[in-house]
Amino acid sequence: MQQSLEEQLKLLIVDALALEDVEPGEIDTDAPLFVEGLGLDSIDALELALAIQEKFGVATSPDDERNREFFFSVKTLAEFVRAQTGAAPGAVAEPA
Amino acid sequence: MSRTSGRPAATSGQTPGSAETMNTEIAEAPSSRFVRMARRSIRRLGVALCVGAYFAASPIGYAIFALWSSLPSRDPARRARRLRGIVSTAFRSMHAFLRWTRLVDFDPAQHAARIPSGPCVLVANHPTLMDISALLAADSNLVYPVKPSLFHSFWARPLFRHAGPFAGAGQDPLRVAEMVEAAAERLAAGQRVIIFPEGTRSPERGVHPFGRVAFEIARRAKVPIVPLVITCRPRFLGKASGFRRPPAELPRLRIRVLAPLDPMAPELAGSSSRTLRDIVARQITTELERFEGSPAPVGPARSTRVDTR
Numbered sequence: 001m002q003q004s005l006e007e008q009l010k011l012l013i014v015d016a017l018a019l020e021d022v023e024p025g026e027i028d029t030d031a032p033l034f035v036e037g038l039g040l041d042s043i044d045a046l047e048l049a050l051a052i053q054e055k056f057g058v059a060t061s062p063d064d065e066r067n068r069e070f071f072f073s074v075k076t077l078a079e080f081v082r083a084q085t086g087a088a089p090g091a092v093a094e095p096a
Numbered sequence: 097m098s099r100t101s102g103r104p105a106a107t108s109g110q111t112p113g114s115a116e117t118m119n120t121e122i123a124e125a126p127s128s129r130f131v132r133m134a135r136r137s138i139r140r141l142g143v144a145l146c147v148g149a150y151f152a153a154s155p156i157g158y159a160i161f162a163l164w165s166s167l168p169s170r171d172p173a174r175r176a177r178r179l180r181g182i183v184s185t186a187f188r189s190m191h192a193f194l195r196w197t198r199l200v201d202f203d204p205a206q207h208a209a210r211i212p213s214g215p216c217v218l219v220a221n222h223p224t225l226m227d228i229s230a231l232l233a234a235d236s237n238l239v240y241p242v243k244p245s246l247f248h249s250f251w252a253r254p255l256f257r258h259a260g261p262f263a264g265a266g267q268d269p270l271r272v273a274e275m276v277e278a279a280a281e282r283l284a285a286g287q288r289v290i291i292f293p294e295g296t297r298s299p300e301r302g303v304h305p306f307g308r309v310a311f312e313i314a315r316r317a318k319v320p321i322v323p324l325v326i327t328c329r330p331r332f333l334g335k336a337s338g339f340r341r342p343p344a345e346l347p348r349l350r351i352r353v354l355a356p357l358d359p360m361a362p363e364l365a366g367s368s369s370r371t372l373r374d375i376v377a378r379q380i381t382t383e384l385e386r387f388e389g390s391p392a393p394v395g396p397a398r399s400t401r402v403d404t405r
Contacts, residue, residue: 043308045269067270
């Protein structure tokens with residue numbers, strides 16, 4: 001069974017950031033990723049952005065004022081990836 | 097480390113803690129309170145005069161600095177060194193004046209020799225507003241991140257742009273890449289970078305959780321991390337002690353330089369910024385505990401993750 005984009009992103013977060021005490025299924029799709037919620041920091045953001053670029057071919061710009069919105073939660077991140085890849089909502093983005 | 101309690105010392109011939117001493121101290125309490133109030137009032141007046149003098153003189157200093165900073169230069173590195181020298185001299189003068197007027201006791205010359213030469217990332221707790229002026233007074237080759245909105249503001253840009261400081265990451269989680277790169281450039285040029293990993297002033301006791309940016313910079317630039325422990329007793333210009341509430345006793349600002357941590361050392365090779373951060377945070381809190389005489393509280397952890405990289 002194919003994973004949804006949200007599930008892929010949760011798995012990517014755990015793997016890329018080596019969150020050994022967090023299971024992908026435990027990450028709330030709507031919860032904040034940074035400071036609150038999962039408690040990631042700016043270095044995690046860098047590493048996550050790199051991992052997303054490697055997996056989905058989606059690059060972020062450090063000058064983009066919307067980065068805080070894109071990286072707010074798994075849900076917003078998925079919306080961002082879909083928008084960049086042109087995938088329909090709910091569809092699974094093809095790995096790069 | 098001795099602490100000033102503001103209470104009169106035991107008179108000659110009396111044993112501290114004895115009944116005679118206690119009776120003497122109780123008998124002196126009203127006058128002692130009056131002395132403390134008088135001291136605080138005098139200190140408040142002194143602070144007001146200093147702040148007034150600062151605001152009167154700062155437009156002149158700003159104009160000179162901004163003009164020098166804006167003039168074309170064939171050697172930007174040399175201009176940056178001169179501008180940092182001006183800043184350092186200005187803060188040395190300021191702290192000499194504060195020491196002379198008995199408002200704050202800090203001697204930059206005493207601390208300058210303890211800061212290592214060569215590029216490194218200095219990491220410190222942040223108890224007061226005077227921390228950065230004290231460090232810049234002690235080290236003219238020190239640069240630091242500035243809040244992005246301030247760094248890019250029209251009026252403040254001349255103060256920072258050509259002197260070495262660089263824009264911090266602000267609220268954009270991805271802008272930290274630019275900050276790390278800017279810091280690495282300064283380190284490669286032989287400068288030292290100071291970062292307060294709490295991101296704000298420390299609480300009255302202990303520290304807030306440390307961020308990882310300083311440690312990631314050191315790791316990528318392959319330079320030592322130098323932990324500093326800054327103390328100010330009694331606390332002045334901390335989160336709970338502003339300009340209008342100077343303590344009655346003379347605040348003594350001190351900077352302790354702890355042993356550097358080399359990310360390239362065999363025992364630390366391959367360590368993540370999280371590991372380096374945890375080591376240094378422990379060193380600083382242990383030193384603070386030793387100074388304060390009790391466990392130094394650390395604010396709530398940002399996450400419960402365990403770093404195993």
